[in-house]
Amino acid sequence: MEATLNFEEKDWLACCGSTKFAKEMASASPFSSLDQAVSAARDIWFNKVDVNGWLEAFAAHPQIGQSSAPAAASHAASWSKGEQSTAISTASTSILQELADWNARYRQKFGFIFLIFASGRSSGEILVELKKRYENRPIVEFEIAAQEQMKVTELRLAKLFATRTRSAATGDQTFHRFMGTMDLEDRVSIIGGHFTPTPEASSGKPSQEVPTRTRPPITTHILDVSRGSPAAGVEVLLEMWHGAQPRPSFGGRGDAGGWVYQGSSKTNTDGRSGQLTSIVDAVKPGIYRISFNTGEYNPSGFFPYVSIVFEIRESQKLEHFHVPLLVSPFSFSTYRGS
Missing domain, CATH: 2.60.40.180 (Transthyretin/hydroxyisourate hydrolase domain)
Incomplete structure (x- = not known):
């Protein structure tokens, strides 16, 4: 039997940046597993958080290449730095300048910062994606940004749970199983893709369980x-x-x-x-x-x-x-x- 884990509202806020999301997650707590928390988070983010909540979460992120967002919580600031570590370490001065220029153009067009699941991605890859997404219509790009935010939130939820369960074998297994799922989801097309869990486990063998939806198909x-x-x-x-x-x-x-x-x-x-x-x-x-x-x-x-x-x-x-x-x-x- 897995022990239930309860977190404070500030912990959920560090994962997402939306106060509505944090309040709803705190209300839905406690969770017996990371998988249960992720399912609740998806439902809350896509079905209960409104447009203003999405924008609030976007604003909590630092721009790619910056150290932290304004008034960032300590956990969130630390996580952002780690998530961008590959991009920063692979960036030349010219790439960083070009990223800054395109970020400014993007923000002027869409009204919010460019948001992307940056973990493990080079600065060059991010710049290519930024330029491609700049051509989108605002309503399309807004939804893409919301999906990228959910990717980041899921990764941070895994980190949050890992801090509580690192010493427990069951917690470690849950964390690694989730990270395997994230690797598969990163291959899904952002524009046409969705966050429906894959029916195959990371081992490549068919799963015996059919994924459970949190919203109608x-x-x-x-x-x-x-x-x-x-x-x-x-x-x-x-x-x-x-x-x-x-x-x-x-x-x-x-x-x-x-x-x-x-x-x-x-x-x-x-x-x-x-x-x-x-x-x-x-x-x-x-x-x-x-x-x-x-x-x-x-x-x-x-x-x-x-x-x-x-x-x-x-x-x-x-x-x-x-x-x-x-x-x-x-x-x-x-x-x-x-």
Whole structure:
């Protein structure tokens, strides 16, 4: 039986930098294992911490190449230094100057510092990633930064637990098992990837346990780009194709009755939908359609509603699918988010 470990709010704050995150983690404590804490942290960060909380966490980080962020907690400052050690040790004076220049350009465009999981990455690798991500749209880059923050938080949670369990064999095993998971996750594409645990252990052998999700496999949010704010109170409908044909036809001819209701909700004040489908370990592969009642939200707009059709393949059933909508009265776009 694993002993429960309890930490203070300041410990959780050092791991993330968001006061909302720290309060929610303290409320959810104690945790019997690191894995349990990580699951809670993912749920809190992606589902309970709002935009302001994300920005607060970003601001707690030092810029790549700096020693510490303003008013950084001792643990957080020490961890940041260690996380950037490879980048700093591999940086020439010219690279550091170029990083500083690009960091300034990035902050001017997006309004927050460039955030990346820096552990083990050289200064050259980080600079390449910075330049690539600079080309992103702000809403896309904001979510990428949030995912990078979660990577850093998970690593720091492992360090936090290791300080309490270093002398215990069970604690050491948990720590090393988690670090193996982090190595696998670092290989996942940042833009298209998600933090669903891999079904394989670091040994390469299939795991006997299916990963447990902390949120539904299909989610969405809506951003009103004409107002620069989330779109609240928009009805969202999720359906799955179960027609006589294996997939819906182009143009919808003969598709009547083929779409089957999966769930619906309305977006909250952050523009995020409620639960559209059950939290299941493996989502059923197939063709899905997510529709937004944009006509009710903006009666004077061009679109009475917007529908997005996408496919989940057999090889993707353990992944997470975030299908956001960026909308204005006369345009809309989407992308595979996280």
